[in-house]
Amino acid sequence: MRRRRPTTLSPSTKLADCLFTTFTVQLIALCLSIFVAVPLAVYTFYYPSFHPDLCSWPSPRSSRRDLSLLLFGDPQIRGADKSSSLRTHLDLFGNDHYLGHIYSTLLPRLRPSHVIVLGDLFSSQWISDEEFEVRTRRYKNRLFPSKFGVSPEPVFLNLSGNHDIGYAHDVTHSRVRRFEKHFGQLNFVVTGDDFRIIVFNSMSLDGSLNDNENGQAGFTTDVRQFLEDQMKVKFTGTTILATHVPLHKPPGICIDKPYFTYYGEKSEGLISEQNMLSEATSQWILDGFFGNGNAGNGVVINGHDHEGCLVRHKIVNEEHSWSAVPIATGNRRYQYDYDNFAGSGVLEVTVRSMSGEYGGNAGLLSRTWNATAQDYTFAFSICPFGVQHIWWATYVIGIISSCALVIAFIGLPFLDEKARRIFVAGTMTPPILNSDASKYYFGHGLPASQPPSGRQTAVNLFGAGGKAQKRD
Template sequence: MEVPPPYAPTTYSGGSLKKAFLRDSIDHNEYTPTCLRLIAQYNAMLKNEAVNKEFGSLEKFKDRFGLEYVLGIERLKVGIPVTFGETVSTANTAIQTQVSDIDFNKNSGNDLSGGKMKGGAKSIAEITGNFITCMDAVRLKYRAKDQLHPLLSELVTSLNRITIDGKDFTGKGTSCYWKDDKDLVRLVAFGDPQIRGVNSASSLRTKIDIWGNDYYLAHIYKVLVQFLEPTHVSIMGDLISSQWISNKEFYEREQRFSKKIFRKDILLKNTHFFNICGNHDIGYAGEMTKERVDRFEKLYGSVNFVNYYPEGYRIVVLNSLAIDGPGWENIYYDQTLKFLHSLKKEEYKGPTILLTHVPMYKESGICKDGPLFNYYGSEYRNVLKEQNQLSQESTKMVLECVFNLEYGGVILTGHDHDGCVIEYEHNKTEWIIINSKSGYRVTKSTIIGPKILEATVRSMMGEFGGNAGLLSASIDQKNQWMFNYRLCPFHVQHLWWATQVITIFSAILIATFFVFRKLK
């Protein structure tokens, strides 16, 4: 009888491999990576829904087709080669490897050395196997995204399972990845792109600079969304660089925004896309006019709305610029206040993700931008001209109206280009900040249960490093919502352009060399 795929070849090969190793036909240097590769292939097969539906577990498969490859089946169940965590003697050497005792942080420069590693030998074996599989794919000249992305995702997911004393290992904190690519929420947020414009008076240098900046922003966006495959994407306000431009210029910049930089056609089919209004889009409260708000909503979407999701969470988009005043047209204050009160009256039973431009109030020193309010003179009715954060009273109102005490959630903001990450908890009276020092130094945070995480996404402009904020959400084993935020820095713009120029120059030199060689 011909035994069908997928488990049979791996089972048979695993058994034969161990026999060869035990008989000294191959040494541990050849056995270990081969065994890891077979285990990784087996694990990859298990994650295929069609395979699971057709063949079920390894035990069911073995019984169904009468397999007797005891050694191979044993290795697949254990999940690690015999050389991991076991003492194996051969004719030439005695090998003893205990992976769980390895100090992976020795001389690493952090405080994790000597700590207890979560994951053990099986996790290390899985990581090694996934790495070998990725390298094999490259050697086989796999180039397509749909070929490489699942393998890389599997490798990153296995790496994420490793912690030492509950902390990430060196280098992990600066990586751009999801803790689990099956999280219910995988939101990528881009802060304050501030797309600039040109006119007939602009110099050639300015035109080239703006063209290059568009290309730089588009490259960051394209690379991250295609690799991370988010469920949601949000631009955190200040889509353009000035609220004072004409309607004609506003529409021209929107075309660059949607057709060239933040293209929706490269996203997965059901990805949700949010445009948050910033002060450079519609102005602060004292500059917010009907013309500015109308043109924004026409091209980018509503300034206040809420989306509900079947998984049990909601996303609220809020025009925080209209809350503090005095404003030029009070209609937008009234609209936003009515929207907030409707959210409070609803008493939503679930966590909320709030997307807005202006950060909540914080005392000086927590974030780079401290509290600041400036006003126009009496000739302009003393209306609000500028603010760094919401007022203390407005912050309290927003937190009470938007968030349920039993669930909490997340606030994502822009505006402060340096970024800042803080956490709140409720003290039975009000929401209070619990990490009150140096929030601008924090680049990642995780909350579980009824807390609020506020992350001001560092700007994606070149001088700030081309950043994105990654927010993921899942439900843990205790049925509590868990939110994880981390900053994803891309490249400083001039360094990125240097690599592009060097690459182009090298290509021209190589092409020129072959042309002259052919002519000779």
């Protein structure tokens, strides 16, 4: 009888046996956690600490007259329907919680006096009422839930944007009605100690007063009358104008340049799209609120331009008009201190979008009392979190590393111990197939015969003198 040669392990098999031991699996799981998962989690949940100059107020609030405004630009949350793929639904779920993570991380750390979302809450003004309700619930429950244990809770303001109610010719009563039902009026004023925040519907400002097809002219009349009434108020404190569409700036000041499209002839004023207010409207607003030596008493905040921009509007005395002086634009990270005096001009802050494509930004605008100058000083910075892939990577790698740690430190040692009890010599000998059957006798001296190659002998263990039967 020929003896079978012992199987010789190949070099690759020996290497695999050496690598995939309990210890090496545990080491890999530890390295994944320590060097990848933990650093990602630390940055994700404490990212303001990595940018203290950008993600903190320049000085703590020492008076109730100090203002600290946390600003968010253009969330533009999208939607899906029953025909959308699983990937689309998963992407929307992740994007909602990514935006919500930015808010929930900054709110308890900064404890702002006001939180302002600068319009374009949703991605389209054309959605149905049912879809509007769905996105509203997502907006309030996932992105900006009201309770985070911050006391006192800040004043929360939502501005209307072109993707919420449409541009001038697209604004309809039904779109305005559903927006105001959940997010408040289009035009209103918030007042406090020595300050006022004026929120207005900038999409209708450049609309045609003759556009009465669906009542759009009424919205233009309303917003202009509202601003004229506020201009007449004798107010000596700080005026903060909150609008979605930025004021007019010449080309080269910001990344976006002036852009207008119309449904009909330009003279009709049926605006289809605009990325800035018209020059005439912008001059009217600046004159009405900040003319006659009041240029140092206010700030303009807005969104719409996803790239972001920071400028000063200074009056040109010779021409009695306003000119824009650039400060910063785009994804440049900046922190800007602004002294409040007439010659410095009016600060306009266009907050870079908070969407993942633009880096998950929040704007920090503060007003603090300067005891030396006996006046207020403004400061603005843009606080970035990062692209949405960071949020995804943190959770995906965190789940993977957690599972790996459980398997490596709980699962594998248990399996090793069980295998040790079963296969330790003297406890149980593993069955050997196709070996020398003459060593094994079953029943009453049952003779065994060598099975043919590739076949296994089945033995009847229940009857004396039973015969072995060949079985394929």
